[in-house]
Amino acid sequence: MPKFRKKPVVVEAEKIYSYHxxxxxxxxxxxxxxxxxxxQQDDGPAELLISTLEGxxxxxxxxxxxxxxxxxxxxxxxxxxxATYDLVE
Numbered sequence: 001m002p003k004f005r006k007k008p009v010v011v012e013a014e015k016i017y018s019y020h021x022x023x024x025x026x027x028x029x030x031x032x033x034x035x036x037x038x039x040q041q042d043d044g045p046a047e048l049l050i051s052t053l054e055g056x057x058x059x060x061x062x063x064x065x066x067x068x069x070x071x072x073x074x075x076x077x078x079x080x081x082x083a084t085y086d087l088v089e
Contacts, residue, residue: 010088012067015078016059019046025065034073050075 014025022038026048029036035051048059052074059065059075066081067073076084 006084009069011069011085013064013076013081013085015064016048016061018061022046022048025059029065029067029073032067032073033071034067036073048075 014021014028016022016025019040026036026038029048029050036048038046038048040046046061048065050057050059050065050073053072054074057075062078063075064078064081065073066076
């Protein structure tokens with residue numbers, strides 16, 4: 001089976017540290033060509049709903065929201081993000 005290495009690309013990303021970050025990140029998504037909304041379900045955690053190329057995805061506290069190379073937005077779990085991306089200085 002052939003193996004492939006991910007090409008080095010630079011993306012913008014924001015971590016959701018708390019529910020206070022969600023409105024700001026939603027504004028970032030919506031202000032840059034994406035579509036998102038946010039809210040809280042009853043007593044559940046606050047969440048950010050992001051329209052992606054694969055449909056609507058949910059980002060929760062602790063997740064990373066990525067702006068991809070074509071301007072698309074999508075959420076990613078922090079452990080997967082940290083295994084895939086390095087900080088660009």
